[in-house]
Amino acid sequence: MKLAEDLYFFPWTRPTVNNCNAAYIGGAMPTLVDPGHSQLYGHVEMGLAGDGLGAPQLVILTHCHPDHLEAAVQLQRAGARLAMHPAEIAYLDGEGRMLASALGMRFPELTYDVLLEEGELKLGEESLQVIHTPGHSPGHVCLYWPRHKALIAGDLVFAQGVGRVDFPGGSGEQLKASIKRVAALDIELLLPGHGPLIKGAENVKKNFEFIEQVYFGMI
Ligand SMILES: [Zn+2]
Secondary structure, three states: OEEEOOEEEEOOOOOOOOOOOEEEEOOOOOEEEOOOOHHHOHHHHHHHHHOOOOOOOEEEOOOOOHHHHOOHHHHHHOOOEEEEOHHHHHHHHOHHHHHHHHOOOOOOOOOOOEEOOOEEEEEOOEEEEEEEOOOOOOOOEEEEEHHHOEEEEEOOEEOOEEOOOOOOOOOHHHHHHHHHHHHOOOOOEEEEOOOOOEEOHHHHHHHHHHHHHHHOOOO
């Protein structure tokens, strides 16, 4: 689904199966953010083909949970480079891996080509901002694209919701601080990692107000 020039969104809409939304940034460095589960990646492939888009050259992971990361394995095999925050890579090598094995899951062995640090990220001619937003996981990041006033939010905030903080490495205090940071941005399009996107600065603002009122006392 095309949202703006070079900005696409592939929402996951089957409520009975958990998977994440994917976002795609076109242009000279085609980039996919959060490909989702391996066995469900077909929905992104269909979306890319439907919009006439090629395979991504770079895959950015907002965080390491399998419902965001898993399909990165096949994309890397197909030649894409992978990017994740250093704190998330360290987490995945330690606590995250223990969590996965406790849940009977095996995390794929991945190598990361780009360390996604806080600050400017150049994708071809485009300039985005990487914002380190811990809380849901230690090295979680959001991506802000000033050109479209778009925030790719991962599992930090959703429409009327926030990311879980009860996994190992999660922190309610960090999540609140991270939400406050991104709420200060000028956002017209908020693309969350799950659920519907939020369009329009007024709706985005109302959503942050709702989250602060309803969730901040609980987390
Ligand atoms: Zn997650």
